[in-house]
Amino acid sequence: MNILRSVPLRPAVLGTVLLVFGLLAVSLSGFEERQWNSYFERSTLAAIRNNMAHLQDSVGAALAAGDGKRAEREIAGHGFNGDLNVLAAVNAAGQVIYATRPSWRAAVASHVLPDYDLTAAHSALARHRPLIQISADHELIMAYYPLTLSSHGRHPHVPVNGLLYALIDMSRGERAVHQAVLKQSVLLWGATALAMLLLFLLLRRFVIRPVELMADAAGGIVRGQAAPFVIRGSGKIATLGHAFNEAAITARQLLAELREGEQRYRTIVEHVGMGIMLIDDQMRVLEINGTMRSWFPNADHVEHCYELFGKGDGQRCGVCSATRALSTGQAAETVVETVIGGERRILRIALKPVTDQQGSVGACVEIMEDITEKELIRHQLEKVTRALRALSVCGSAVLRARTGQELLQQVCDVIVAVGGYSMCWIGRAGDDAESSVVPTATAGGAKSYLAGIKTSWGENELGRGPTGTAIREGRPVVYQDLASANDNFRPWREAALQHGFRASAALPLYLEGKPYGALTIYAADTGAFVAEELTLLIELAETTMHGVQSLYDQQARRVSERELIRINAELERRVEARTAELAHINKELEAFTYSVSHDLRAPLRAIDGFSQILVQKHADALDAQATDYLHRVRRATQRMDRLIDDLLGLSRINRYRPHAESVDISAMAGELCRELQDAEPQRRVGLAIAPGLSAQTDAHLARIVLANLLGNAWKYSAKRADARIELDACRGDRGDGFVIRDNGVGFDMKYADKLFAPFQRLHGPSEFEGTGIGLATVQRAIERLHGHVRAEAAPDQGAAFFFCFNCEHADGDGREGG
Amino acid sequence: MAQHSTILLVDDNPDDVELTTLALREYNVVNDIVVARDGQEALDYLFGRGAYAGRDLYEQPHLVLLDINLPKLNGTEVLQQMRADERTRYIPVVMLTTSTEERDLVASYRNGANSYIVKPVDFSQFIAAVHQMKMYWLVLNRALHSDGE
Numbered sequence: 001m002n003i004l005r006s007v008p009l010r011p012a013v014l015g016t017v018l019l020v021f022g023l024l025a026v027s028l029s030g031f032e033e034r035q036w037n038s039y040f041e042r043s044t045l046a047a048i049r050n051n052m053a054h055l056q057d058s059v060g061a062a063l064a065a066g067d068g069k070r071a072e073r074e075i076a077g078h079g080f081n082g083d084l085n086v087l088a089a090v091n092a093a094g095q096v097i098y099a100t101r102p103s104w105r106a107a108v109a110s111h112v113l114p115d116y117d118l119t120a121a122h123s124a125l126a127r128h129r130p131l132i133q134i135s136a137d138h139e140l141i142m143a144y145y146p147l148t149l150s151s152h153g154r155h156p157h158v159p160v161n162g163l164l165y166a167l168i169d170m171s172r173g174e175r176a177v178h179q180a181v182l183k184q185s186v187l188l189w190g191a192t193a194l195a196m197l198l199l200f201l202l203l204r205r206f207v208i209r210p211v212e213l214m215a216d217a218a219g220g221i222v223r224g225q226a227a228p229f230v231i232r233g234s235g236k237i238a239t240l241g242h243a244f245n246e247a248a249i250t251a252r253q254l255l256a257e258l259r260e261g262e263q264r265y266r267t268i269v270e271h272v273g274m275g276i277m278l279i280d281d282q283m284r285v286l287e288i289n290g291t292m293r294s295w296f297p298n299a300d301h302v303e304h305c306y307e308l309f310g311k312g313d314g315q316r317c318g319v320c321s322a323t324r325a326l327s328t329g330q331a332a333e334t335v336v337e338t339v340i341g342g343e344r345r346i347l348r349i350a351l352k353p354v355t356d357q358q359g360s361v362g363a364c365v366e367i368m369e370d371i372t373e374k375e376l377i378r379h380q381l382e383k384v385t386r387a388l389r390a391l392s393v394c395g396s397a398v399l400r401a402r403t404g405q406e407l408l409q410q411v412c413d414v415i416v417a418v419g420g421y422s423m424c425w426i427g428r429a430g431d432d433a434e435s436s437v438v439p440t441a442t443a444g445g446a447k448s449y450l451a452g453i454k455t456s457w458g459e460n461e462l463g464r465g466p467t468g469t470a471i472r473e474g475r476p477v478v479y480q481d482l483a484s485a486n487d488n489f490r491p492w493r494e495a496a497l498q499h500g501f502r503a504s505a506a507l508p509l510y511l512e513g514k515p516y517g518a519l520t521i522y523a524a525d526t527g528a529f530v531a532e533e534l535t536l537l538i539e540l541a542e543t544t545m546h547g548v549q550s551l552y553d554q555q556a557r558r559v560s561e562r563e564l565i566r567i568n569a570e571l572e573r574r575v576e577a578r579t580a581e582l583a584h585i586n587k588e589l590e591a592f593t594y595s596v597s598h599d600l601r602a603p604l605r606a607i608d609g610f611s612q613i614l615v616q617k618h619a620d621a622l623d624a625q626a627t628d629y630l631h632r633v634r635r636a637t638q639r640m641d642r643l644i645d646d647l648l649g650l651s652r653i654n655r656y657r658p659h660a661e662s663v664d665i666s667a668m669a670g671e672l673c674r675e676l677q678d679a680e681p682q683r684r685v686g687l688a689i690a691p692g693l694s695a696q697t698d699a700h701l702a703r704i705v706l707a708n709l710l711g712n713a714w715k716y717s718a719k720r721a722d723a724r725i726e727l728d729a730c731r732g733d734r735g736d737g738f739v740i741r742d743n744g745v746g747f748d749m750k751y752a753d754k755l756f757a758p759f760q761r762l763h764g765p766s767e768f769e770g771t772g773i774g775l776a777t778v779q780r781a782i783e784r785l786h787g788h789v790r791a792e793a794a795p796d797q798g799a800a801f802f803f804c805f806n807c808e809h810a811d812g813d814g815r816e817g818g
Numbered sequence: 819m820a821q822h823s824t825i826l827l828v829d830d831n832p833d834d835v836e837l838t839t840l841a842l843r844e845y846n847v848v849n850d851i852v853v854a855r856d857g858q859e860a861l862d863y864l865f866g867r868g869a870y871a872g873r874d875l876y877e878q879p880h881l882v883l884l885d886i887n888l889p890k891l892n893g894t895e896v897l898q899q900m901r902a903d904e905r906t907r908y909i910p911v912v913m914l915t916t917s918t919e920e921r922d923l924v925a926s927y928r929n930g931a932n933s934y935i936v937k938p939v940d941f942s943q944f945i946a947a948v949h950q951m952k953m954y955w956l957v958l959n960r961a962l963h964s965d966g967e
Contacts, residue, residue, distance in 0.1 A: 594917070597918055598915070601916040601939055603833070605833075605834070605938075605941070605944065606833035606834070606837065608940060609941035609944065610833075612941040613941070645918075648918065
């Protein structure tokens with residue numbers, strides 16, 4: 001491409017054409033020469049040899065016979081191909097004995113015969129063999145043929161030897177013809193060359209020139225400056241030109257876009273906050289961006305990437321993965337520590353291999369990110385997280401620990417094990433004369449350190465250290481670098497450094513608001529305590545002391561708790577004893593009730609039975625008064641029987657287990673009233689039972705309540721002609737309930753408190769029959785149903801009994817009202 | 819048939835025994851009344867043991883009036899043993915007691931009592947009750963006899 005562009009197209013084509021034709025001409029003439037020589041050899045010389053051989057015999061014979069005329073004829077009879085300039089016979093003495101030019105006869109051959117070579121003549125004569133010489137220009141041929149002259153002479157036995165010499169001029173004849181042909185060929189080639197030249201000029205005009213223009217335009221386009229070239233005419237070339245122009249415009253646009261994109265990309269690459277470097281497979285730096293230049297001032301001058309990190313002489317970074325990325329073609333990542341601008345920085349280098357079109361890795365992009373701050377934050381976050389975890393674990397230790405001492409020890413253990421610190425100890429502020437700090441809990445191999453040192457919290461040399469200061473002044477004391485700590489730390493520096501401690505934090509501890517001591521933590525790194533971490537550690541110290549406080553309180557509480565438990569146990573024992581006693585009493589009561597029902601009746605029956613037998617079967621033995629007494633005895637026994645019945649009913653209510661169901665109160669009341677009416681059919685009582693009343697309660701006990709209250713209403717309204725009994729719903733403070741009203745004799749409310757007590761009666765037996773158990777039974781049944789009952793009445797104004805079920809826990813004074 | 823029916827009255831209270839006997843004889847129907855004073859004596863009579871050893875066991879009572887609260891063996895236990903024995907299994911037993919307790923009622927019927935009567939305190943009522951009972955069990959009711967009679 002470069003070569004083509006540097007040599008102009010026209011001279012190249014022209015030179016090539018001329019060179020080809022020159023070579024053709026030269027090779028053509030050489031070919032003609034060789035052709036001629038070959039022909040000469042094959043044809044001319046052969047003819048000459050043939051003629052000469054014939055003449056040798058015939059002329060020799062004629063001359064030997066001394067017949068010159070015949071020799072002449074013989075010679076004339078043979079035509080040579082070319083001009084036979086000379087034909088002469090020469091004898092051994094070199095004297096012409098015969099020649100085609102008579103003037104040469106008898107003369108010395110070498111003197112007269114043109115081009116006669118004496119040496120060649122002697123050679124042919126001596127060896128008795130023909131010899132042919134050809135002039136350098138191939139135009140003259142000299143033939144020397146030995147002749148055997150006849151022995152008819154003076155020496156008849158010795159053959160008279162001689163030569164037949166011929167000189168033939170070849171400059172005319174066949175050679176001339178050949179040369180004419182050659183000339184014509186050359187002319188033909190010349191004409192062809194001219195035609196070619198013409199063709200070339202045409203080509204140049206119509207093809208080469210436009211192509212050159214296009215090439216120039218393309219070059220211009222590549223350089224981004226040329227406009228599309230002007231097209232004249234039409235035809236394929238013009239079409240090509242148009243196509244080219246279009247392609248050129250597109251290419252220019254693409255180029256412009258490409259440049260713009262590249263510019264943008266380059267701007268980004270230059271200004272991105274990451275170092276970007278392109279290296280080749282030998283780790284030679286190919287390109288770098290601005291960030292790299294700002295980080296490494298020598299970046300433009302290093303050859304290999306690793307030199308940036310201070311590794312010269314082919315010594316590569318030990319940690320760099322560029323080699324791996326280049327060899328495997330896989331992206332790699334590495335973290336490198338280096339010094340930038342005098343500061344230690346941490347770079348994360350991402351290595352992305354760049355593959356060429358063949359798929360082989362020829363280069364690698366290194367993208368470097370400065371992660372120093374991130375790493376710092378991560379490191380600090382880790383520390384804070386550890387502190388937080390330690391705080392959390394200490395929190396649960398507070399809950400688990402049983403004594404204050406145990407808690408302090410656990411906290412130390414946690415700070416070392418979970419918090420990741422080298423050592424930790426808790427010192428209590430002693431109240432001895434030297435105000436020494438007494439270690440109460442230690443963790444992390446602190447014992448050997450503490451054994452070798454002494455600390456005080458007093459105002460003295462040993463009290464100016466972190467622990468003493470923290471206790472005395474009640475503030476955290478932090479040394480971020482113990483090696484360069486101030487003189488206050490001098491008494492402990494050597495021991496601390498020996499134990500590998502590089503930083504320390506002493507946190508004051510308070511118990512009940514008074515200084516208790518200090519929690520001192522040592523770390524193996526300088527600057528180990530970051531602010532958030534310290535906040536958490538202070539919180540940890542406070543939590544710990546809250547826990548200690550709480551454990552001390554608990555210990556005190558535990559003593560009183562033990563006493564309380566003892567008293568509780570005693571109480572429980574007593575309750576159990578009382579419960580057993582009560583159960584026993586209940587059993588006895590049950591047995592008693594049973595006896596009452598069974599055994600008290602038997603004597604009654606005997607009294608009644610025998611009294612009746614006396615009255616009926618022994619009446620004649622009794623006077624009227626005795627009979628009356630016996631009747632009184634019988635009434636008393638029957639009254640007692642009812643009393644026993646009622647008492648049994650009352651006691652049964654206590655033993656009964658109620659179960660709730662939906663009870664139709666209206667229906668139940670109606671039924672009971674019918675029973676009452678049946679028992680006393682002569683009574684006329686106005687009944688007003690509200691329909692649809694119901695309650696969720698026990699049917700058996702509800703029936704007992706209704707039966708007693710309705711029975712009372714029935715009984716105490718007996719003396720009224722317009723007796724009236726009502727049952728209705730009512731709403732009271734305790735909830736929904738019922739009321740049973742009558743217009744009977746009523747009672748004085750000042751006796752209301754006696755109303756529900758057993759055996760209490762407000763009317764004498766002469767007024768109304770009764771045992772005094774009925775309302776007590778109602779009261780008991782209502783209690784079993786978690787309800788409430790009360791009465792309102794006035795003498796001769798009737799009475800009203802309000803009652804409700806499942807309402808005993810409601811607030812209020814129990815006053816229901818309609 | 820009821821002319822010579824035997825009634826076994828089991829009661830420890832002499833007053834009750836007297837009154838019951840009076841009530842049984844009130845309407846001049848003469849029966850043989852055998853009185854046992856406790857549960858053990860009742861069983862001795864029924865199975866011919868103790869004081870009643872050698873008694874003709876083919877002559878079993880036609881009705882047993884059994885109180886519940888008895889010395890030695892109570893009425894329920896006597897009933898249990900009667901019902902467990904082929905010879906006494908089908909003898910009608912009427913519990914005649916003062917107890918109105920539910921549990922006594924349940925225990926009696928569970929053990930095979932034929933009837934349960936609470937003795938009224940009023941003697942007139944008592945006589946009426948005993949008369950009705952006697953009429954029913956000894957006159958109206960056809961009993962099944964163990965001996966196949």
